[in-house]
Amino acid sequence: MTQAPALPFSKIRLAKGLAFLSGEMPFAGDGSIPEGIAAQTALVLERIAGTLATAGLGLDDVIQVAVHLVDEADFGAFNAEYRKHFKEPLPVRTTVVARLLAPGALLEVTVTAAQRD
Template structure:
């Protein structure tokens, strides 16, 4: 028997050659959140990569990224970690400061990826 999702949205949807992912936050397997923006960024991008991998895609297939940071002061450290996970050509990106995330989470990231021809 399939269990209904805890929240009313899909984690990933495929449509017309695109993969749309819901926002990903830095929750570890045990529900904890690592300290610091670099560790949280790495975990979020690792989780996004795993979700994409389940449908035969990866971070190299990402064409668009939307980032919500809790603190604008994290921008430089976020960028440094983010750059380690993407190759050229880089996805287009929007980054905003948003204060309403889960307690302890410093960011939320959502992506759109293009399925390969």
């Protein structure tokens, strides 16, 4: 018997050549959250890459990114880490400042990727 997911949403959905991911937060495998925006950004993007890999995709296939930052002061450090994970052509992106419900999390990121022909 398969255990139902803890939260009522899918992690990834494929439709009409696109992969839509739910928001990813910086939880390590043991449930901990690393310190600092750079470490949290790296972890979130690694987790997104892992989810995309389940559909045969990678970060190079990402066409759109939505970012929710807790503190606008983290914008520069977030961008510096983000840039390490994406290459040209860069995905389109929206970044907003938002209150997150997970204590200690400094960001949440969701992406849309295009499946390869």
